[in-house]
């Protein structure tokens with residue numbers, strides 16, 4: 001297409017336009033892919049090359065020359081009664097192209113203003129006030145939010161949560177989707193603070209903050225302790241955790257793991273629960289270990305037994321007595337999930353320095369593994385009972401919980417097993433994952449391959465090809481821009497995107513602020529060190 005002077009000012013690669021095709025008979029939506037300015041006076045190797053070389057450009061010629069700007073656009077579909085349809089014939093030379101008018105995109109997609117189940121995300125690039133429609137129904141096929149540090153991921157996920165806290169349900173009603181956020185840095189605490197100070201957060205009935213028992217914030221209102229029990233895990237899983245925790249996650253010592261597994265199994269057969277054994281009755285575990293490693297034909301070699309004992313002691317000292325995470329009455333239990341999903345609630349699992357003071361990664365992995373297992377079990381139960389429930393699990397720094405074993409070996413990976421179970425099966429039970437990561441390359445490819453909606457902020461160069469492929473292929477024009485996107489602008493593609501093709505979107509404004517992400521270098525330097533002046 002050839003642009004008008006006004007069009008030259010607004011046209012950008014990625015911008016959506018409306019083609020009045022076949023002289024206005026059909027409304028066709030297209031996306032600008034390339035812009036090529038042409039000026040007849042500036043052609044490679046033209047008559048004026050030598051004059052230009054000498055700096056002698058003839059005046060006025062530039063003005064007199066033929067000048068125009070061409071734009072190439074890809075046709076995306078024509079407006080039909082049920083969304084975009086394939087064109088029967090291409091637009092004709094001479095058909096007019098213009099920006100989408102207010103309401104025209106909605107019309108083209110066959111959506112009403114308050115369409116049930118549709119939330120409008122941010123602003124399509126180049127259009128003030130025109131949001132991207134997202135189909136909430138498809139969130140159950142999981143979402144990935146990626147982007148390098150400071151690209152606006154957390155802000156964007158907070159904004160998405162706000163949309164999910166007020167979903168149009170038809171007839172003027174709104175509802176919230178229950179959610180649990182594993183908050184790595186306290187980026188979502190603003191929602192808790194807003195709620196705790198009496199403000200409404202969408203249609204959520206409750207907003208909880210979950211902190212470790214050692215957190216100074218534990219006595220604040222709507223705050224629950226991050227405590228778990230071990231009874232749902234198998235003896236093998238617990239043994240693996242205890243041994244890798246001691247070893248710092250380097251290598252799994254199979255002899256020690258199977259020795260400890262044996263000890264736990266023997267005690268389990270005698271009717272003890274793992275939580276009970278590893279908290280108040282740890283001496284029974286030590287005794288059983290002694291018993292199994294005594295004598296010449298002992299099941300566990302004395303040296304292995306010493307290593308197991310050391311691992312058990314470290315586990316007990318750090319995790320049971322230090323962080324106090326293990327409890328026979330865990331704060332995170334089926335009752336809590338029941339409450340969150342019956343009266344829609346938002347729970348923020350606070351892994352920030354205040355919510356989880358000094359708590360190392362393996363302990364956070366244990367908690368996430370426990371949570372993923374708990375959710376999976378509880379939702380399976382709902383399904384069996386014929387009760388339909390929904391919940392979104394937002395996982396910041398997903399690479400720490402569902403690590404790619406090839407490129408990111410971080411300690412224990414049990415959380416990954418349960419998360420991949422949710423990724424592959426969760427949809428049927430109403431459990432959705434929203435995985436957030438700075439480095440998608442470090443996230444387990446199995447889990448990644450189950451994501452069906454992608455919100456991609458600015459990426460490091462090394463991740464572009466990987467993400468583009470994993471998200472089902474992006475147009476080259478968008479792929480090229482991924483490393484240069486300004487903060488808060490993302491490419492959105494996949495099942496939730498009602499348009500059906502990848503687009504550039506600017507995140508909308510959160511109605512609750514984002515205190516955590518703010519930095520104030522200059523202001524602080526001035527306050528601390530300012531001299532003279």
Ligand SMILES: Nc1ncnc2c1ncn2[C@@H]1O[C@H](COP(=O)(O)OP(=O)(O)OP(=O)(O)O)[C@@H](O)[C@H]1O
Nearest residue numbers: 148149150151152153154155156488507514517518
């Ligand atoms: N759309 C936006 N509108 C206004 N401010 C924004 C927007 N997106 C991001 N910001 C601000 O930019 C800063 C960085 O954003 P954010 O914390 O979301 O980045 P991030 O990608 O999550 O980074 P990290 O991976 O380091 O957590 C924050 O101060 C945030 O409030």
